[in-house]
Amino acid sequence: MFELDTILKGDCLTELKTLPDSCIDLIFTSPPYADNRKKTYKGIPIQDYVNWFLPISGELKRVLKNDGTFILNIKERTENGERQTYVLELILEMKKQGWLWTEEYIWHKKNCYPGKWPNRFRDAWERCLQFNKQKSFRMYQEAVMVPIGDWSKKRLAKLSETDLIRDESKVGSGFGKNISNWLGKEYVYPTNVLHLPTECANRGHSASFPVSLPTWFIKLFSLEGDAVLDPFIGSGTTAIACLNLKRHYIGIEAMDHYYQLVQDTIKEWRDNNNSKPEKVDLWSLLK
Amino acid sequence: MFELDTILKGDCLTELKTLPDSCIDLIFTSPPYADNRKKTYKGIPIQDYVNWFLPISGELKRVLKNDGTFILNIKERTENGERQTYVLELILEMKKQGWLWTEEYIWHKKNCYPGKWPNRFRDAWERCLQFNKQKSFRMYQEAVMVPIGDWSKKRLAKLSETDLIRDESKVGSGFGKNISNWLGKEYVYPTNVLHLPTECANRGHSASFPVSLPTWFIKLFSLEGDAVLDPFIGSGTTAIACLNLKRHYIGIEAMDHYYQLVQDTIKEWRDNNNSKPEKVDLWSLLK
DNA sequence: GTTCCGCATGAATCGATAG
DNA sequence: ACTATCGATTCATGCGGAA
Secondary structure, X not given: OOEOOEEEEOOHHHHHOOOXXXXXXXEEEOOOOEOOOOOOOOOEOHHXXXXXXXXXXXXXXXXXXXXXXXXXXXXXXXXXXXXXXHHHHHHHHHHHOOOXXXXXXXXXXXXXXXXXXXXXXXXXXXXXXXXXXXXXXXXXXXXXXXXXXXXXXXXXXHHXXXXXXXXXXXXXXXXHHHHHHHOOOOEEOOEOEEEEOOOOOOOOOOOOOOOHHHHHHHHHHOOOOXXXXXXXXXXXXXXXXXXXXXXXXXXXXXXXXXHHHHHHHHHHHHHHOOOOOOOOEHHHHOO | OOEOOEEEEOOHHHHHOOOOOOOEEEEEEOOOOEOOOOOOOOOEOHHHXXXXXXXHHHHHHXXXXXXXXXXXXXXXXXXXXXXXOHHHHXXXXXXXXXXXXXXXXXXXXXXXXXXXXXXXXXXXXXXEEEEEOXXXXXXOHHHHOEEOOOHHHHHOOOOOHHHHOOEOOOOOOOOOEOHHHHOOOOEEOOEOEEEEOOOOEEOOEEOOOOOHXXXXXXXXXXXXXXXXXXXXXXXXXXXXXXXXXOOXXXXXXXXXXXXXXXXXXXXXHHHHOOOOOOOOEHHHHOO
């Protein structure tokens, strides 16, 4: 028996080793970013980051189904005026580990951190790296299609005046032409650029990413009843996305504070949705 | 005498070697992508790409002023269902060459190519990698400011008491704000995500990027009268941006077809703008 | 119940100052 | 010289309470 819809408390690598082989449909996670400041939330020193992560990604490869997908949300910090390269090195090393680097999605953070510096602008994007075990994997593109009605309403309303200038769109007529192409279609496929705001004041506890981010990937790479793993579940955003979408979640969290927070968050969700936890065995899905 | 506002015809590396040291304020280029446009342009085999580019980036480093900037617009292709890694490897190798990797801007292509594939969505972004020779470089942020968002109209219409003083963050993030500083503000600094449409047929030849792309970086990293180099000028988009912005351009192009195309494009621009070419010596700018 | 409006928040980064 | 700490800077959003 391996109970689904649970949060495992403990060290990520240790807990991963308790999972069976090839049992997970989708892994979505945002690991702690490299950070030299020791007092903050378990920062991994930049120079150790790749070696710290590789054993974990090795286990992730073991537990993922052959046609499953691993989405890694990450962004490298600046240090000494330069972007650091540990994410690039990680991609190269994970390929040596046998992962295929299928795609890089961009999360465009519409409300990014403010600030002003002499040598750079505000950082408004993060990487969502897609890794797979084999060339053919399951992908449900229809699940994330955008209704053209909503899109045109929102987009056109927003594009009025300032947005056109902001985007330096000199081809207003061209834009209109594009829209006429969409007329008559009900849904369109999205691109590999996601425009999502960050969630700031979320019940006093801020998540590092909005629930809409895992939601998008969970819809795209899994079906109802599938098993989704987040080995650094943090404040539990991935679990909430799974609950909303009727996927089974497995989370791992090492820190007391966040472990408690996830439990509370999930309980609150269940209270609000009249949902009772049911015991489901991971093994029962694998037959 | 080294004449500015010219296109050098010939092999990129060979022509670069004729340039003096530390004479260029900004380099902006979009090199031929690996194995891309094989029929119309010499495609570089993927496995040779880094070794092909490194001698060129070495020369670029030599000709760039110490406080100048190099912007490399590039995106890795997919092959065999995977994103290729030569761009990642190139960044790592250029750092070994002495370049600083200062920032990675995202060009979000608002109207990217249509298409549908079973394993990926349309690719709507490219990398604009910023490299520098030293930590401190010239940057003219005011030149690319954008109108403030619509939120400000509501938000700043009526200020509360806390808005009028500096309101320190309660959670010690170090982030406080004084809303009243924003009164009357019409323009704000942009982020590192650029939303630009692609330009379609230009004189029947598709440029790899719209003129708005080099325009943005030329405004940001150079002043009027500065020298801008594009070692793979292709259809001449960078030259047109320079003409519009009163910067001096130097372009390099190996292929007859594109060399002729640039000449025609520039001539057409001059005809339309009543502009006569003037002989300006690069050396005269270096004193 | 809906809409409106005020408010705190954010995976930030740099330069100066202190040890 | 090298590292640790601290203050300054700044924009767009979701949330909650009020209308």
